[in-house]
Amino acid sequence: xxxxxxxxxxxxxxxxxxxxxxxxxxxxxxxxxxxxxxxxxxxxxxxxxxxxxxxxxxxxxxxxxxxxxxxxxxxxxxxxxxxxxxxxxxxxxxxxxxxxxxxxxxxxxxxx
Amino acid sequence: xxxxxxxxxxxxxxxxxxxxxxxxxxxxxxxxxxxxxxxxxxxxxxxxxxxxxxxxxxxxxxxxxxxxxxxxxxxxxxxxxxxxxxxxxxxxxxxxxxxxxxxxxxxxxxxxxxxxxxxxxxxxxxxxxxxxxxxxxxxxxx
Ligand SMILES: Nc1ncnc2c1ncn2[C@@H]1O[C@H](COP(=O)(O)OP(=O)(O)OP(=O)(O)O)[C@@H](O)[C@H]1O
Ligand SMILES: [Mg+2]
Numbered sequence: 001x002x003x004x005x006x007x008x009x010x011x012x013x014x015x016x017x018x019x020x021x022x023x024x025x026x027x028x029x030x031x032x033x034x035x036x037x038x039x040x041x042x043x044x045x046x047x048x049x050x051x052x053x054x055x056x057x058x059x060x061x062x063x064x065x066x067x068x069x070x071x072x073x074x075x076x077x078x079x080x081x082x083x084x085x086x087x088x089x090x091x092x093x094x095x096x097x098x099x100x101x102x103x104x105x106x107x108x109x110x111x112x
Numbered sequence: 113x114x115x116x117x118x119x120x121x122x123x124x125x126x127x128x129x130x131x132x133x134x135x136x137x138x139x140x141x142x143x144x145x146x147x148x149x150x151x152x153x154x155x156x157x158x159x160x161x162x163x164x165x166x167x168x169x170x171x172x173x174x175x176x177x178x179x180x181x182x183x184x185x186x187x188x189x190x191x192x193x194x195x196x197x198x199x200x201x202x203x204x205x206x207x208x209x210x211x212x213x214x215x216x217x218x219x220x221x222x223x224x225x226x227x228x229x230x231x232x233x234x235x236x237x238x239x240x241x242x243x244x245x246x247x248x249x250x251x252x253x254x
Contacts, residue, residue, distance in 0.1 A: 022162040023126035029218070053151070055158040056222040064218040084151050091229050092222050 003028055005035035009108060011077075012041035017050040020058035029061050033068070042074050045107055049080035058085075059092045066097060075099070077107045116142065116184040124165045124176035124195065132180055133157045139182050140189055143252040152230035153189065153250060159223040160193035160246040167213065168197025168244055189250050196243040203236050 001018030014032045018024065036044055044065055048054075066076045078100045081089060089095050101107050118139050122128045133154040140153060161178060169176040181192040200206050206213075207228075212221035227234050233249030 019130060021126075021129050021158055022166065023129050025218075026126075053154065053158075055155050055162065056220055056226050057162060059220040059222050060218040063220055083148075087151075087230075088155070088226070091226060092220065 001027065003031045005031065005039070007039040007041050008104065010042040011045045011104070011107060012036050012039050012043070013045045013047055013104060015047040015050070019053035020051055020061070021053070021055050022057040025057040025061040029064065032065060036069075043077065043107075044069055044074065045077045045079055045104060047079050047104070048082060048085050052082065052084055054085045054088050056088075056092070059088065059094060062094060062098060077101060079103055079107060115186070117182065119179065119181045121177050121179045123174070124169045124178050124197075125172070126162075126165060128178070129158055129161050129165070132161045132178070136180065136182055136191060140184075140252065143184065143187060143189065144254045145252045146254055149250070149252055149254070153191070153248075156227045156230045156248050156250075157191060157193065159227050160191075160248065163223055163246075164193060164195035164197065164244065166217070166219075167200075168195035170198065187252050189252055191248045192245055193248070194243065194245040199240040199242055200236070200238040200244055201240055203238060207236065 001024040004015040006013050012035055016028060032044065046062065062076065069076055076098055078098050081100055120132065120135055136157045137150050137154050140150065164178045179194045183190040205211055207224045209225045210221040212219040227248060231248045231250045235247040238244040
């Protein structure tokens, strides 16, 4: 599993390549948190384009970031969700608290 | 009678979570599962194995083993995931959506719900101080 973080217009884009389980969720949590504070971004965007597997450890990791960012007035978004991850988003009700978009451009145009 | 069977046993370390679910998925290819079926089984196995590691044993130890047994009966697949850890005091409560005994570890309490959603059967056998066995069942009809 590989994580790439880039700052784009106030959004920290966290691009995950690989599988999200208990083992990798801990690393994603630490990296995303560190990069978020280093970058000075306002929001966090998880890019799922290269995630073919996620279990409930991913749910906890995303809700954890949602709560963390809420404290500082930031939001968490999800983009490029494929069919595998989609089922987990549906079952867990994640979609109700994490806005999901097809691309980063759609996140950027939110609320315009 | 089962028609095919395999058994795995590994140390309760998070590094082994991916190994366990991939091994089960590889074993089940003989039933020609769809991509969706294979993903569902992988996810359910990952949930049960992760639970054994983080809830069953809590602390790392050289004797902490998790076993995974797969049986194929016709088009049905049975997967048993067992630990010899602390056990579950209240199984009904544990199976409730959103219940977690470890909220401070960023657990969502959705593991059992995911297993139920993705499989056709889920049985939990547990005894305090002795361990937990999860029995998953799924019809693989391609
Ligand atoms: N093998 C086990 N040994 C001991 N307790 C367990 C075991 N499996 C589950 N439990 C108990 O059942 C609860 C619910 O499990 P479940 O997988 O649904 O949620 P979770 O593991 O807490 O969170 P999540 O799976 O969403 O990360 C756990 O919090 C734990 O208390
Ligand atoms: Mg769990």
